[in-house]
Amino acid sequence: MHLSEGLLRPEILMGGALLSASLTFYAFKTLKDEEIPKTAVLSALFFLASFIHVPVGPTSVHLVLGGIVGAMLGFRAFIAIFVALFLQGILFGFGGLTTLGINLFNLATPTLIGYWLFLLPVQKRITKDILWFFIGFLPLALSAVLLSLTLALNGDVFMDAAKIALLAHLPLMVIEGIITLLALRFIEKVSPTLLHVRPHYASH
Amino acid sequence: MLRISLLSLVCLSTLYAHKINLFAYDEAGKLHVQSYFTKSSPCKQCTVRLMDEHQKELALFKTDDEGKASIELPSSTFNIMVEGGMGHQTQTYYVAQTRTQETSKALPSDTPFEKMALGLAIIAFFFGVLFWIKRKRIRP
Numbered sequence: 409m410h411l412s413e414g415l416l417r418p419e420i421l422m423g424g425a426l427l428s429a430s431l432t433f434y435a436f437k438t439l440k441d442e443e444i445p446k447t448a449v450l451s452a453l454f455f456l457a458s459f460i461h462v463p464v465g466p467t468s469v470h471l472v473l474g475g476i477v478g479a480m481l482g483f484r485a486f487i488a489i490f491v492a493l494f495l496q497g498i499l500f501g502f503g504g505l506t507t508l509g510i511n512l513f514n515l516a517t518p519t520l521i522g523y524w525l526f527l528l529p530v531q532k533r534i535t536k537d538i539l540w541f542f543i544g545f546l547p548l549a550l551s552a553v554l555l556s557l558t559l560a561l562n563g564d565v566f567m568d569a570a571k572i573a574l575l576a577h578l579p580l581m582v583i584e585g586i587i588t589l590l591a592l593r594f595i596e597k598v599s600p601t602l603l604h605v606r607p608h609y610a611s612h
Numbered sequence: 613m614l615r616i617s618l619l620s621l622v623c624l625s626t627l628y629a630h631k632i633n634l635f636a637y638d639e640a641g642k643l644h645v646q647s648y649f650t651k652s653s654p655c656k657q658c659t660v661r662l663m664d665e666h667q668k669e670l671a672l673f674k675t676d677d678e679g680k681a682s683i684e685l686p687s688s689t690f691n692i693m694v695e696g697g698m699g700h701q702t703q704t705y706y707v708a709q710t711r712t713q714e715t716s717k718a719l720p721s722d723t724p725f726e727k728m729a730l731g732l733a734i735i736a737f738f739f740g741v742l743f744w745i746k747r748k749r750i751r752p
Contacts, residue, residue, distance in 0.1 A: 412701050441746040448739035452732050459728065491738060495731045500724070501631035572697055
Protein backbone atom coordinates (compact mmCIF):
# COMPACT_ATOMS: atom_id res chain seq x y z
CA MET A 409 0.00 0.00 0.00
CA HIS A 410 2.97 2.32 0.52
CA LEU A 411 4.33 3.68 -2.74
CA SER A 412 8.13 3.96 -2.63
CA GLU A 413 10.20 7.04 -3.28
CA GLY A 414 11.67 7.58 -6.73
CA LEU A 415 8.84 5.68 -8.39
CA LEU A 416 6.18 8.25 -9.27
CA ARG A 417 6.19 11.20 -11.65
CA PRO A 418 6.63 14.62 -9.97
CA GLU A 419 3.18 15.87 -11.08
CA ILE A 420 1.49 12.92 -9.32
CA LEU A 421 3.56 13.52 -6.18
CA MET A 422 2.73 17.25 -6.23
CA GLY A 423 -0.97 16.65 -6.82
CA GLY A 424 -1.18 14.12 -4.01
CA ALA A 425 0.81 16.35 -1.64
CA LEU A 426 -1.36 19.41 -2.32
CA LEU A 427 -4.64 17.55 -1.88
CA SER A 428 -3.51 15.79 1.27
CA ALA A 429 -1.96 18.92 2.77
CA SER A 430 -5.23 20.85 2.33
CA LEU A 431 -7.37 18.07 3.79
CA THR A 432 -5.00 17.42 6.72
CA PHE A 433 -4.66 21.14 7.50
CA TYR A 434 -8.45 21.44 7.57
CA ALA A 435 -8.72 18.38 9.84
CA PHE A 436 -6.09 19.82 12.23
CA LYS A 437 -7.74 23.24 12.27
CA THR A 438 -11.15 21.88 13.19
CA LEU A 439 -9.92 19.20 15.62
CA LYS A 440 -11.46 19.53 19.08
CA ASP A 441 -9.48 18.71 22.19
CA GLU A 442 -11.89 15.97 23.29
CA GLU A 443 -11.29 14.15 19.98
CA ILE A 444 -7.50 13.99 20.45
CA PRO A 445 -7.19 10.87 22.68
CA LYS A 446 -9.28 8.74 20.30
CA THR A 447 -7.36 10.10 17.31
CA ALA A 448 -4.07 9.18 19.01
CA VAL A 449 -5.21 5.62 19.79
CA LEU A 450 -6.41 5.02 16.24
CA SER A 451 -3.23 6.55 14.84
CA ALA A 452 -1.28 3.98 16.90
CA LEU A 453 -3.56 1.21 15.62
CA PHE A 454 -2.95 2.25 12.01
CA PHE A 455 0.80 2.52 12.66
CA LEU A 456 0.96 -1.05 14.02
CA ALA A 457 -1.47 -2.62 11.51
CA SER A 458 1.02 -2.18 8.66
CA PHE A 459 3.43 -4.57 10.36
CA ILE A 460 1.01 -7.47 10.18
CA HIS A 461 1.69 -9.31 7.00
CA VAL A 462 -0.74 -11.55 5.15
CA PRO A 463 0.91 -13.78 2.51
CA VAL A 464 -1.07 -13.84 -0.76
CA GLY A 465 0.41 -16.22 -3.33
CA PRO A 466 3.88 -15.11 -4.38
CA THR A 467 3.43 -11.64 -2.92
CA SER A 468 2.32 -10.32 0.44
CA VAL A 469 0.08 -7.55 1.66
CA HIS A 470 -0.30 -5.94 5.05
CA LEU A 471 -3.27 -4.94 7.15
CA VAL A 472 -4.46 -1.34 6.81
CA LEU A 473 -7.54 -1.11 9.09
CA GLY A 474 -8.51 2.21 7.52
CA GLY A 475 -12.22 1.36 7.75
CA ILE A 476 -12.29 1.21 11.53
CA VAL A 477 -10.14 4.36 11.77
CA GLY A 478 -12.53 6.21 9.45
CA ALA A 479 -15.66 4.87 11.16
CA MET A 480 -14.56 6.15 14.56
CA LEU A 481 -12.85 9.36 13.49
CA GLY A 482 -14.54 10.62 10.34
CA PHE A 483 -12.53 13.46 8.84
CA ARG A 484 -10.01 13.25 11.72
CA ALA A 485 -8.73 10.04 10.10
CA PHE A 486 -6.50 12.30 7.97
CA ILE A 487 -4.62 13.37 11.12
CA ALA A 488 -4.29 9.85 12.52
CA ILE A 489 -3.10 8.40 9.21
CA PHE A 490 -0.78 11.33 8.47
CA VAL A 491 1.08 10.86 11.77
CA ALA A 492 1.26 7.06 11.33
CA LEU A 493 2.50 7.26 7.72
CA PHE A 494 5.07 9.92 8.60
CA LEU A 495 6.52 7.72 11.35
CA GLN A 496 6.47 4.59 9.17
CA GLY A 497 8.39 6.59 6.54
CA ILE A 498 11.09 8.00 8.80
CA LEU A 499 11.51 5.00 11.14
CA PHE A 500 11.12 2.10 8.72
CA GLY A 501 11.47 3.53 5.22
CA PHE A 502 7.92 2.43 4.28
CA GLY A 503 6.84 4.82 1.55
CA GLY A 504 8.82 7.99 2.17
CA LEU A 505 8.56 11.71 2.66
CA THR A 506 8.06 12.59 -1.02
CA THR A 507 5.31 9.99 -1.37
CA LEU A 508 3.67 10.88 1.96
CA GLY A 509 1.05 13.06 0.24
CA ILE A 510 -0.09 10.54 -2.36
CA ASN A 511 0.04 7.65 0.14
CA LEU A 512 -2.03 9.68 2.61
CA PHE A 513 -4.57 10.55 -0.07
CA ASN A 514 -4.86 6.92 -1.23
CA LEU A 515 -5.27 5.58 2.30
CA ALA A 516 -7.18 8.30 4.15
CA THR A 517 -9.79 9.40 1.61
CA PRO A 518 -11.44 5.94 1.36
CA THR A 519 -11.81 5.78 5.16
CA LEU A 520 -14.56 8.39 4.88
CA ILE A 521 -16.71 5.67 3.28
CA GLY A 522 -16.31 3.71 6.51
CA TYR A 523 -17.47 6.73 8.42
CA TRP A 524 -20.54 7.35 6.27
CA LEU A 525 -21.52 3.67 6.46
CA PHE A 526 -21.11 3.79 10.23
CA LEU A 527 -23.62 6.65 10.46
CA LEU A 528 -26.37 4.69 8.69
CA PRO A 529 -29.17 3.96 11.14
CA VAL A 530 -29.52 0.17 11.49
CA GLN A 531 -31.16 -1.77 14.28
CA LYS A 532 -31.20 -5.45 13.22
CA ARG A 533 -28.16 -7.46 14.36
CA ILE A 534 -27.59 -9.13 11.00
CA THR A 535 -27.88 -5.85 9.05
CA LYS A 536 -25.45 -4.23 11.47
CA ASP A 537 -22.96 -7.09 11.08
CA ILE A 538 -23.10 -6.89 7.29
CA LEU A 539 -22.65 -3.12 7.42
CA TRP A 540 -19.68 -3.40 9.81
CA PHE A 541 -18.09 -6.00 7.53
CA PHE A 542 -18.32 -3.55 4.63
CA ILE A 543 -16.86 -0.77 6.80
CA GLY A 544 -13.64 -2.82 6.68
CA PHE A 545 -14.05 -4.15 3.15
CA LEU A 546 -14.96 -1.07 1.10
CA PRO A 547 -12.33 1.49 2.23
CA LEU A 548 -9.55 -1.02 1.51
CA ALA A 549 -11.12 -1.83 -1.87
CA LEU A 550 -11.13 1.87 -2.76
CA SER A 551 -7.56 2.29 -1.49
CA ALA A 552 -6.47 -0.60 -3.72
CA VAL A 553 -8.26 1.02 -6.68
CA LEU A 554 -6.58 4.38 -5.96
CA LEU A 555 -3.19 2.66 -5.63
CA SER A 556 -3.72 0.91 -8.96
CA LEU A 557 -4.89 4.14 -10.60
CA THR A 558 -1.81 5.96 -9.30
CA LEU A 559 0.46 3.28 -10.75
CA ALA A 560 -1.49 3.26 -14.03
CA LEU A 561 -1.29 7.08 -14.27
CA ASN A 562 2.45 6.82 -13.78
CA GLY A 563 2.88 5.12 -17.14
CA ASP A 564 2.18 2.02 -19.17
CA VAL A 565 5.10 0.11 -17.64
CA PHE A 566 3.25 0.16 -14.32
CA MET A 567 0.00 -1.33 -15.70
CA ASP A 568 0.95 -4.87 -14.65
CA ALA A 569 1.89 -3.67 -11.16
CA ALA A 570 -1.48 -1.87 -11.00
CA LYS A 571 -3.37 -5.08 -11.83
CA ILE A 572 -1.33 -7.12 -9.31
CA ALA A 573 -1.93 -4.49 -6.63
CA LEU A 574 -5.69 -4.72 -7.10
CA LEU A 575 -5.84 -8.53 -7.23
CA ALA A 576 -3.44 -9.05 -4.31
CA HIS A 577 -5.66 -6.99 -2.04
CA LEU A 578 -8.87 -8.94 -2.74
CA PRO A 579 -8.31 -11.55 0.04
CA LEU A 580 -7.19 -8.81 2.39
CA MET A 581 -10.46 -6.94 1.84
CA VAL A 582 -12.35 -9.95 3.23
CA ILE A 583 -9.89 -10.30 6.13
CA GLU A 584 -10.19 -6.60 6.98
CA GLY A 585 -13.98 -6.86 6.77
CA ILE A 586 -13.97 -9.71 9.32
CA ILE A 587 -11.45 -7.98 11.63
CA THR A 588 -13.47 -4.74 11.52
CA LEU A 589 -16.71 -6.60 12.27
CA LEU A 590 -15.12 -8.45 15.22
CA ALA A 591 -13.41 -5.31 16.55
CA LEU A 592 -16.58 -3.20 16.39
CA ARG A 593 -18.61 -5.96 18.07
CA PHE A 594 -15.97 -6.17 20.80
CA ILE A 595 -16.04 -2.39 21.35
CA GLU A 596 -19.85 -2.46 21.35
CA LYS A 597 -19.73 -5.09 24.10
CA VAL A 598 -17.09 -3.57 26.37
CA SER A 599 -17.38 0.16 25.75
CA PRO A 600 -20.42 1.05 23.63
CA THR A 601 -20.02 4.80 24.27
CA LEU A 602 -16.91 4.75 22.05
CA LEU A 603 -19.19 3.96 19.13
CA HIS A 604 -21.29 7.07 19.63
CA VAL A 605 -19.74 8.97 16.76
CA ARG A 606 -21.23 12.36 16.11
CA PRO A 607 -22.44 13.08 12.54
CA HIS A 608 -20.76 16.48 12.41
CA TYR A 609 -17.29 14.87 12.36
CA ALA A 610 -17.61 14.52 8.62
CA SER A 611 -18.36 18.13 7.85
CA HIS A 612 -16.36 20.18 10.36
CA MET B 613 -14.58 -15.59 21.61
CA LEU B 614 -14.17 -12.25 19.85
CA ARG B 615 -11.00 -11.55 21.77
CA ILE B 616 -9.57 -14.97 20.87
CA SER B 617 -10.45 -14.50 17.19
CA LEU B 618 -8.78 -11.10 17.03
CA LEU B 619 -5.68 -12.28 18.87
CA SER B 620 -5.40 -15.37 16.64
CA LEU B 621 -5.46 -13.23 13.50
CA VAL B 622 -2.68 -11.07 14.87
CA CYS B 623 -0.56 -13.94 16.18
CA LEU B 624 -0.88 -16.13 13.10
CA SER B 625 0.46 -13.40 10.88
CA THR B 626 4.13 -12.56 10.95
CA LEU B 627 5.44 -9.09 11.38
CA TYR B 628 6.74 -7.86 8.13
CA ALA B 629 8.62 -4.89 6.79
CA HIS B 630 8.05 -4.00 3.18
CA LYS B 631 11.02 -1.81 2.52
CA ILE B 632 13.32 -3.42 -0.04
CA ASN B 633 16.98 -3.68 0.95
CA LEU B 634 19.70 -4.26 -1.62
CA PHE B 635 23.24 -5.54 -1.28
CA ALA B 636 25.52 -5.88 -4.33
CA TYR B 637 29.15 -6.70 -5.03
CA ASP B 638 31.20 -7.88 -8.00
CA GLU B 639 33.81 -10.58 -8.23
CA ALA B 640 35.70 -11.94 -11.24
CA GLY B 641 33.62 -9.90 -13.68
CA LYS B 642 30.31 -11.01 -12.20
CA LEU B 643 27.80 -8.86 -10.37
CA HIS B 644 26.09 -10.50 -7.39
CA VAL B 645 22.88 -8.99 -6.06
CA GLN B 646 20.97 -9.89 -2.91
CA SER B 647 17.65 -8.27 -2.14
CA TYR B 648 15.40 -8.75 0.86
CA PHE B 649 12.64 -7.18 2.95
CA THR B 650 13.64 -8.62 6.32
CA LYS B 651 15.75 -11.44 7.75
CA SER B 652 13.20 -14.09 6.78
CA SER B 653 11.68 -12.38 3.72
CA PRO B 654 13.91 -12.38 0.66
CA CYS B 655 12.71 -10.43 -2.36
CA LYS B 656 11.67 -13.55 -4.30
CA GLN B 657 11.46 -13.40 -8.10
CA CYS B 658 11.88 -9.63 -8.01
CA THR B 659 12.82 -7.80 -11.19
CA VAL B 660 16.34 -6.32 -11.24
CA ARG B 661 17.20 -3.67 -13.84
CA LEU B 662 20.67 -2.39 -14.57
CA MET B 663 20.62 1.04 -16.21
CA ASP B 664 23.23 3.52 -17.41
CA GLU B 665 23.31 7.19 -16.38
CA HIS B 666 20.71 8.00 -19.08
CA GLN B 667 18.37 5.39 -17.60
CA LYS B 668 18.92 3.16 -20.66
CA GLU B 669 18.39 -0.47 -19.75
CA LEU B 670 21.59 -2.52 -19.78
CA ALA B 671 20.23 -5.77 -18.34
CA LEU B 672 17.01 -7.18 -16.95
CA PHE B 673 16.79 -10.30 -14.80
CA LYS B 674 15.01 -11.78 -11.78
CA THR B 675 16.16 -12.85 -8.34
CA ASP B 676 15.75 -16.47 -7.23
CA ASP B 677 13.70 -17.67 -4.25
CA GLU B 678 16.50 -16.57 -1.92
CA GLY B 679 16.41 -13.04 -3.35
CA LYS B 680 19.81 -13.57 -5.02
CA ALA B 681 20.94 -13.13 -8.62
CA SER B 682 24.22 -12.99 -10.54
CA ILE B 683 25.05 -11.59 -13.99
CA GLU B 684 28.07 -10.57 -16.07
CA LEU B 685 29.07 -6.96 -15.36
CA PRO B 686 27.54 -4.86 -18.20
CA SER B 687 29.80 -1.82 -17.60
CA SER B 688 31.94 -0.24 -14.92
CA THR B 689 29.25 2.07 -13.54
CA PHE B 690 25.49 1.73 -13.60
CA ASN B 691 22.32 2.00 -11.54
CA ILE B 692 20.76 -1.10 -9.97
CA MET B 693 17.01 -1.02 -9.50
CA VAL B 694 15.04 -3.76 -7.74
CA GLU B 695 11.25 -3.86 -8.11
CA GLY B 696 9.24 -5.78 -5.53
CA GLY B 697 5.87 -5.13 -7.17
CA MET B 698 2.94 -2.97 -6.03
CA GLY B 699 5.03 0.19 -5.92
CA HIS B 700 7.88 -1.22 -3.82
CA GLN B 701 11.32 -0.56 -5.25
CA THR B 702 14.84 0.50 -4.42
CA GLN B 703 17.67 1.89 -6.51
CA THR B 704 21.39 2.41 -6.02
CA TYR B 705 24.34 3.68 -8.07
CA TYR B 706 27.02 1.03 -8.44
CA VAL B 707 30.70 1.29 -9.31
CA ALA B 708 32.41 -1.99 -10.25
CA GLN B 709 35.10 -3.40 -7.96
CA THR B 710 33.29 -2.02 -4.97
CA ARG B 711 30.35 -3.17 -2.96
CA THR B 712 27.25 -1.37 -1.80
CA GLN B 713 27.26 -0.39 1.80
CA GLU B 714 25.40 -2.75 4.08
CA THR B 715 23.36 -0.72 6.50
CA SER B 716 24.21 -3.22 9.21
CA LYS B 717 25.92 -6.55 9.49
CA ALA B 718 22.70 -8.18 10.64
CA LEU B 719 19.72 -8.28 8.31
CA PRO B 720 16.71 -6.23 9.45
CA SER B 721 14.70 -7.98 12.13
CA ASP B 722 11.25 -9.37 11.41
CA THR B 723 10.05 -7.87 14.65
CA PRO B 724 11.54 -4.39 15.08
CA PHE B 725 9.98 -3.93 18.53
CA GLU B 726 12.32 -1.11 19.59
CA LYS B 727 11.38 1.05 16.62
CA MET B 728 7.71 0.18 17.00
CA ALA B 729 7.84 1.26 20.65
CA LEU B 730 9.62 4.45 19.62
CA GLY B 731 6.89 5.15 17.06
CA LEU B 732 4.16 4.64 19.67
CA ALA B 733 6.01 6.92 22.11
CA ILE B 734 6.26 9.64 19.44
CA ILE B 735 2.52 9.30 18.69
CA ALA B 736 1.72 9.66 22.41
CA PHE B 737 4.04 12.66 22.71
CA PHE B 738 2.73 14.36 19.55
CA PHE B 739 -0.94 14.04 20.50
CA GLY B 740 -0.12 14.98 24.10
CA VAL B 741 1.44 18.24 22.93
CA LEU B 742 -1.47 18.81 20.55
CA PHE B 743 -3.94 18.27 23.40
CA TRP B 744 -2.01 20.71 25.60
CA ILE B 745 -1.96 23.38 22.86
CA LYS B 746 -5.67 23.02 22.10
CA ARG B 747 -6.56 23.16 25.81
CA LYS B 748 -4.42 26.26 26.28
CA ARG B 749 -6.21 28.02 23.46
CA ILE B 750 -9.64 27.34 24.97
CA ARG B 751 -8.68 28.56 28.44
CA PRO B 752 -8.28 32.38 28.61
